[in-house]
Amino acid sequence: METRDRILIVDDDPEIRRLLVDYLAKNGFEALPARDGREMAQLLDKHAIDLVVLDLNLPDADGLTLCRDLRSRSNTPVLMLTARGEEADRIVGIEMGADDYLVKPFSPRELVARLKAILRRTRALPPNLQPESQRCLAFAGWRLDTATRALTAPDGVLVPLSGGEYRLLRLLLEHPNRVINRDQLMELIHGRAADPFDRAIDVQVSRLRQRLRDDSREPQLIKTVRGEGYVLAADVTGRASCD
Amino acid sequence: MRLIPRSLFGRLTLILVAGLLAAQFASLWLHIDERELMLRQGMPHFAGVPSRFWLHLILTFTAVISVALIAVRLVTRPIKQLADAAEAFGRDLDAPPLAEQGPAETRRAAEAFNRMQERIKRLIAERSLALAAVSHDLRTPLTRMRLRAELVDDEALRAQINADIDDMQAMVDATLDYLRGLGESEDPRSIDIEALLASIVADEQALGRAVDFAGGNTAPYPGRVSALKRAIANLIDNAVKYGHAAHLSVVDAPTSPNALRIVVTDDGPGIPPADLERVVEPYVRLETSRSRETGGVGLGLAVARDAARLHGGELLLENRAEGGLRATLTLPRNK
Numbered sequence: 001m002e003t004r005d006r007i008l009i010v011d012d013d014p015e016i017r018r019l020l021v022d023y024l025a026k027n028g029f030e031a032l033p034a035r036d037g038r039e040m041a042q043l044l045d046k047h048a049i050d051l052v053v054l055d056l057n058l059p060d061a062d063g064l065t066l067c068r069d070l071r072s073r074s075n076t077p078v079l080m081l082t083a084r085g086e087e088a089d090r091i092v093g094i095e096m097g098a099d100d101y102l103v104k105p106f107s108p109r110e111l112v113a114r115l116k117a118i119l120r121r122t123r124a125l126p127p128n129l130q131p132e133s134q135r136c137l138a139f140a141g142w143r144l145d146t147a148t149r150a151l152t153a154p155d156g157v158l159v160p161l162s163g164g165e166y167r168l169l170r171l172l173l174e175h176p177n178r179v180i181n182r183d184q185l186m187e188l189i190h191g192r193a194a195d196p197f198d199r200a201i202d203v204q205v206s207r208l209r210q211r212l213r214d215d216s217r218e219p220q221l222i223k224t225v226r227g228e229g230y231v232l233a234a235d236v237t238g239r240a241s242c243d
Numbered sequence: 244m245r246l247i248p249r250s251l252f253g254r255l256t257l258i259l260v261a262g263l264l265a266a267q268f269a270s271l272w273l274h275i276d277e278r279e280l281m282l283r284q285g286m287p288h289f290a291g292v293p294s295r296f297w298l299h300l301i302l303t304f305t306a307v308i309s310v311a312l313i314a315v316r317l318v319t320r321p322i323k324q325l326a327d328a329a330e331a332f333g334r335d336l337d338a339p340p341l342a343e344q345g346p347a348e349t350r351r352a353a354e355a356f357n358r359m360q361e362r363i364k365r366l367i368a369e370r371s372l373a374l375a376a377v378s379h380d381l382r383t384p385l386t387r388m389r390l391r392a393e394l395v396d397d398e399a400l401r402a403q404i405n406a407d408i409d410d411m412q413a414m415v416d417a418t419l420d421y422l423r424g425l426g427e428s429e430d431p432r433s434i435d436i437e438a439l440l441a442s443i444v445a446d447e448q449a450l451g452r453a454v455d456f457a458g459g460n461t462a463p464y465p466g467r468v469s470a471l472k473r474a475i476a477n478l479i480d481n482a483v484k485y486g487h488a489a490h491l492s493v494v495d496a497p498t499s500p501n502a503l504r505i506v507v508t509d510d511g512p513g514i515p516p517a518d519l520e521r522v523v524e525p526y527v528r529l530e531t532s533r534s535r536e537t538g539g540v541g542l543g544l545a546v547a548r549d550a551a552r553l554h555g556g557e558l559l560l561e562n563r564a565e566g567g568l569r570a571t572l573t574l575p576r577n578k
């Protein structure tokens with residue numbers, strides 16, 4: 001039997017803690033509850049934790065501060081829970097190093113899907129690029145803000161991306177100059193294996209090229225490696241801000 | 244035929260010009276009377292009105308009109324400023340207050356206006372805060388309910404509970420969205436509109452909704468991206484909910500090349516003509532929609548209209564001749 005991933009749940013609402021622990025246990029995780037920052041620190045010391053689900057509003061400490069402290073000590077991925085859908089919260093959350101975030105009330109199924117995706121992502125393909133703060137990824141004159149998900153063209157025009165386009169671009173930017181095959185892309189973006197005749201990834205790549213004004217007949221940014229996959233042919237630098 | 248001008252500027256000018264002219268003519272008349280007297284008493288060669296009289300007349304006219312124009316401008320300028328300020332405040336709650344200066348009456352009007360602006364701002368802020376607090380506090384019990392619903396073994400019952408929670412959450416989200424739209428100040432940026440629409444449509448399609456985008460090339464538009472996103476998403480929501488499908492297109496308006504038009508059409512029954520204007524007001528829902536299983540609190544179109552107005556534009560709803568509703572967001576390029 002494979003070992004279960006251990007999730008630490010930090011939330012100040014006792015009912016939500018209890019319900020989440022039960023729900024995650026039913027879905028193949030081992031979940032530990034913590035009421036506040038102090039309990040969270042104690043549990044992190046005692047146990048090997050695979051992922052932390054962290055509520056933004058805690059009684060004794062700000063979830064953001066906890067997230068930043070955690071990030072400075074370890075690579076344990078963090079999923080942030082917030083009761084506010086405001087963009088500002090998401091921005092700080094990502095800046096403080098959260099890997100993903102969910103707005104309350106979230107669907108429990110969605111939570112499990114996100115947890116699996118984060119674990120898959122951090123294990124299958126550890127990013128080449130892990131700057132301290134990677135809020136802004138700059139490449140070939142373009143800038144991608146990972147908090148607002150805004151892509152800015154070299155001429156300063158804002159180019160909105162769909163969820164799929166963003167995930168694909170983010171993945172390519174985290175592995176610049178490295179060929180990623182279609183199976184990996186499919187698995188990491190859609191969470192399912194690609195069947196040999198599935199063109200979903202190719203369609204998405206061609207859309208993304210269009211957004212990046214990359215000529216699909218002679219692409220300069222996202223190149224096709226025949227029989228293997230795709231590669232981002234540009235150097236990527238992480239910056240604290242896209243401004 | 245109207246003799247009295249419509250504008251205050253015109254009226255005051257008329258009064259001043261008439262008054263000054265009357266005074267001038269009176270003095271002129273007295274003058275001529277005097278001179279005639281002098282002439283009759285011994286000065287010969289009086290033949291008609293001397294040319295100096297015409298010169299006098301022209302000079303008088305010019306002087307009177309210029310003085311009147313300047314005077315009237317001085318008086319009406321504060322009123323125009325007040326109107327401009329009210330206009331700006333209507334569009335943007337954070338518009339700067341009016342300068343409290345000038346003559347006493349003007350200063351008092353400006354002070355009163357500024358106090359009113361403060362009060363309205365405070366009222367809106369308080370109302371938003373109260374609604375946001377309620378909506379916000381609902382999220383914790385809703386989260387618990389979602390988790391509890393997963394404990395229900397009866398699949399049909401679980402689906403019903405989840406559907407109820409979805410409805411409640413949609414109401415909370417819509418209210419928060421609407422309040423955010425009223426209070427948010429987002430900096431305008433140059434936006435690739437085609438990419439904006441294509442990205443929204445791709446996300447909607449990923450959710451399995453019948454949404455298509457005809458494409459269309461337009462120059463980048465300087466706007467507020469999250470306000471526009473919310474507006475378009477709401478129009479799509481409406482089209483899908485009441486009209487089975489949403490068809491998007493974007494054009495530079497043919498009549499005025501300086502406006503962008505984002506059009507969302509659907510295949511539904513449209514809206515009774517009498518309700519077309521009313522339906523964009525906040526919290527207005529039509530009877531037909533309430534009796535159907537469509538949910539919502541009636542804020543979607545209000546959010547879209549507010550976003551259009553924020554950009555100096557409008558939201559127009561029309562029934563299409565071939566059936567279905569056409570919602571047009573007109574967004575001027577230079578405001």
